[in-house]
Amino acid sequence: MIYIRKRRTPDEVKKKVEEIKRTPDNGYDELELPENTKQLRNLFEQMPKDQIRSALFEEQHGLCAYCMKRITSSSQKMKIEHYEALSENKELALDYQNYLGVCYGGEKDGDNKSHVLCCDAERxxxxxxxxxxxKRQMEAIGYYRSGEIFVRQDEGLDPELVEKMQKDIDNVLHLNGEKDSDGRIIRDTATQLIAGRRSICDSVHSQFERWDKKHQLTPEFLQDKILKLEKQLEENNIADEYIGVRLYLYKRKQKKLRKHFS
Ligand SMILES: [Zn+2]
Structure with a gap:
């Protein structure tokens, strides 16, 4: 997972929401949750989904908000996710500020029952x-060489918060596939998240070896690489899948090198 800088609600979306709320036949004001979840969903369906998806695609640089796999702005490759569930919050149900672009989490990958779903499909x-x-939460995300994603305890977050975040990762979003009762990973997600992140870890470690052999591996050298990666997360650039993994490993290595050189 990486930090997403939420942008302004597109004007067209704002206008449409006001129109939906104002139209007496829609009965927005009278809706009560959770009883009227279905009616509220129908109102959500009236929203300009194409505009919403393309705005989310741009602000998330083409990555699923949870697993960092590639999404596109087409409805086939992106779901609009309500961060606060539609059935829980009427005001936020029609609010762009509550939306994330997410992948299908393996839902579309065949009908194999052993498939482990992730992201919204699981949540x-x-x-x-x-x-x-x-931002603070996202800066505490780390990755093991195995490809497992975890919340770091040394980033100054409250231990209780760390535990809750880790539970969300493991049990609600299933970003570590299926784990046994000892917390060991026994099965990857249908979308192969662990394998995907592991291959980035492997690639970074062989880069480090290569750079080290050439005596290039210094904090400044890595700073240049980090800035280049961060550039992918600016404006409307499209970022590499799992970019957070590479960024985390570069920054961690840089920190170690700084200690070593000081
Ligand atoms: Zn995803």
Whole structure:
């Protein structure tokens, strides 16, 4: 997961929401949750989804908000996710500021029952504590060489928060596939998230070896690489899948090197 800088609600989306709320036949004011979830969903369906998807695609640089796999702005490759579930919050149900672009989490990858779903396909309406719009939280995300994603305890977050975030990762979003009762990973997700992240880890470690052999591996050298990666997360650039993994490993290595050189 990486930090997502939420942008302004597109004007066209804003206008349409006001129109939906104002139209007496829609009965927005009278809707009560959770009883009228279905009616509220019908109102959500009236929203300009294409505009919403393309705005989300741009602000997330083409990556699923949860797993960092490639999404596109087409409805085939992106779902509009309500961070606060539609059935829980009427005001936010029609609010762009509550939306994330997410992948299908393996839902479309055949009908194999052993498939482990992830992201919204696994979460459904469950509540989340982990939040991709929260910079401090996102800076505490780390990756093991195995490809496993975890929340670091040495980033100054409250231990209780760390535990909740890790539970969201493991049990609600299933970003570590299926784990046994000892917390060991026994199966990757249908979308192969662990394998995908592991291959980035492998690639970074062989880069480090190569650079080290050439005596290039210094904090300054890595700073240049980090800035180049961060550039992918600016403006409307499209970022590499799993970019957070590479960024994390570069920054961690840089920190180690700085200690070593000081
Ligand atoms: Zn995803």
């Amino acid at each position: 459904k309406d469950r509540k989340l504590t982990i939040n991709p719009w929260n």
